[in-house]
Amino acid sequence: MAWMTGGTEVLLLVAGSALVAGVARRTGAPAPILLVLAGLGAGYLPGVPRYTLDPHWVLPFVLPPLLHTAALGSSYLGLRANLRPVGLLSVGHVLFATGVIGVVAHALVPGLPLSAALVLGAVVAPPDAVAATAIARRVGLPDRVVTILQGESLLNDATAITLYRVALAAAVGEGTGWLTGAADFVVAAVGGVGVGLLLMVPLHWTRKRMTEPLLQNTLSLLIPFVAYAAAERVHASGVLAVVVVALHLGHRSYEVDFATRLQEAAVWRMVSFLLESSVFALIGLQLPVVVGSLGYGAWQAVGYAAVLLVALIITRYAWVFPATYLPRRVLPALERRDPSPTWAVPFVISWAGMRGVVSLAVAFSVPLTTSGGSRFPARDLLLFITFVCVIGTLVVQGLTLPSVVRAIPLPRHDERRATLIEAQAQSEASTAALTRLEELLGRPENTLPSPLEDRLRAVLTRRRNAVWERLGAVNDTTGESADATYRRLSRDVIAAERDVFVTLRDARRIDDEMYRSLLLRLDLEEATAESAADD
Structure with a gap:
């Protein structure tokens, strides 16, 4: 060519x-x-x-x-x-x-x-x-x-x-x-x-x-x-x-x-x-x-x-x-x-x-x-x-x-209305997901330890509440919404975990394959925490 x-x-x-x-x-x-x-x-x-x-x-x-x-x-x-x-x-x-x-x-x-x-x-x-x-x-x-x-x-x-x-x-x-x-x-x-x-x-x-x-x-x-x-x-x-x-x-x-x-x-x-x-x-x-x-x-x-x-x-x-x-x-x-x-x-x-x-x-x-x-x-x-x-x-x-x-006198995009519609859509989806989760957990083949069940429910609750939190709940000290504070703290604690994995790899306490696997999990969690900000 x-x-x-x-x-x-x-x-x-x-x-x-x-x-x-x-x-x-x-x-x-x-x-x-x-x-x-x-x-x-x-x-x-x-x-x-x-x-x-x-x-x-x-x-x-x-x-x-x-x-x-x-x-x-x-x-x-x-x-x-x-x-x-x-x-x-x-x-x-x-x-x-x-x-x-x-x-x-x-x-x-x-x-x-x-x-x-x-x-x-x-x-x-x-x-x-x-x-x-x-x-x-x-x-x-x-x-x-x-x-x-x-x-x-x-x-x-x-x-x-x-x-x-x-x-x-x-x-x-x-x-x-x-x-x-x-x-x-x-x-x-x-x-x-x-x-x-x-x-x-x-x-x-x-x-x-x-x-x-x-x-x-x-x-x-x-x-x-x-x-x-x-x-x-x-x-x-x-x-x-x-x-x-x-x-x-x-x-x-x-x-x-x-x-x-x-x-x-x-x-x-x-x-x-x-x-x-x-x-x-x-x-x-x-x-x-x-x-x-x-x-x-x-x-x-x-x-x-x-x-x-x-x-x-x-x-x-x-x-x-x-x-x-x-x-x-x-x-x-x-x-x-x-x-x-x-x-x-x-x-x-x-x-x-x-x-x-x-x-x-x-x-x-x-x-x-x-x-x-x-x-x-x-x-x-x-x-x-x-x-x-x-x-x-x-x-x-x-x-x-x-x-x-x-x-010029032009109508503006209503950010609050858009966030409200997004919150309502997320609430309906989370409710349907929670109903499905309870149905699945009721089957013997899906038995999980209580901490893991609670984590699944917490993820759904977090996703449903995140958009609503963007409508209010401003931190008096930082001016952030609760959702923004959550994302910032998530980044900080994930960074702390990532530093430990790097240290363990450099000390040869874990091999590179395990290191990449652990890092991928953190990347996916960080992407989830940041998704609301990207939207």
Whole structure:
């Protein structure tokens, strides 16, 4: 696999990207911007290898795992409940933005063919709401707004990449007309969903019947690539196939064992972190090369990019506001069932339209040449404009989104109500578990010593009371809730036990196998104690 220059260079890129992203997390700086700047600076240092990204490897090897990770963490039920607004954004807005940006770019850049301009439109059309939803949760946006942004981010990539394929075929000379292209778009979309539906059940069935978490997670790593390749083999949308399969697996994840879920969550967080960090760093490393071969004056290219960035931001407002209110005006029944929100809701959804790593990855998949062997029209300019649109929206909108949300009259997430609902759900579950426990302990084959029976009951009682305690019972000295104090004390006493096990191992009073077994028990207890905090 030669998607970059060599093994050593790949290791250096991944290590450097992880280091810069780690610094961004520690300092609170926007990671994408810091990664691009670090890559840009490193590109001018002597001795730094010249990184090249093969366009043919980007779509099949970079996008599937990123989309799979996003879909696993999405809510199938939330998407279904908000299908209309999500569909209007993930399909309608992408089509609208692709057309507007394509037409503006074609009129703005002399000699840029409409087909190549529409390729650019499809590349920059889909917002990446990962950063937006993280900010939305932090500032307390309503749950429905967060769900809509998540759903849009998940499905709009499929629409954009399918459009990109159609426009690209026309740009490289493989298309047969826009009418045929529209038909190809529909066939690819329907086919991608169909392939996903065919694969999701047997893949989940296979995972459930594997008893070894390592094997299950090995399969999990292969699934997005399998789904993508299977769909592309029949000329369907590989992106949609990946999304459909991952949504099903995420929705049914409770059917696999806990060890698999714990490992899978950690593995996919790591994969997503490394891929996103590496792609942003690669953009910075390659930007000097792109700028050096633009074929346009520096200020001319910056002017084109600035105009298209402004057009991209305005286009989102031009779509979101009518899409929010017009259906309710046309369908009074919809207005009665789902009353119109205040202007603040479409305003913040519009401002949350930052572009991200998917746009950058797709831009670098644009081929170097057309089917006739000539250079792809203004490829370097398209890459530069994509870079400016991504970084520009991250800076202009991403950095100001918290201030915008705080400044407008928008309902906030009710943390106390959410905790109350969580406590009620946990209470019902604990009551059912306690009933089941008493039933099991009443059987002769389940006889246990009294201390162990009491421990089982105490665990259930602790789990039921923990969420209620978060609603009150604040420690006058520390300001902590009783639940927070319990977690802190649990960490301290577990750390004391862990120190003893390390001492015993170092003194060779226990062997390493026993040491690891004892340490695993402590890790699981600590994870249990911390789970409420993570939620």
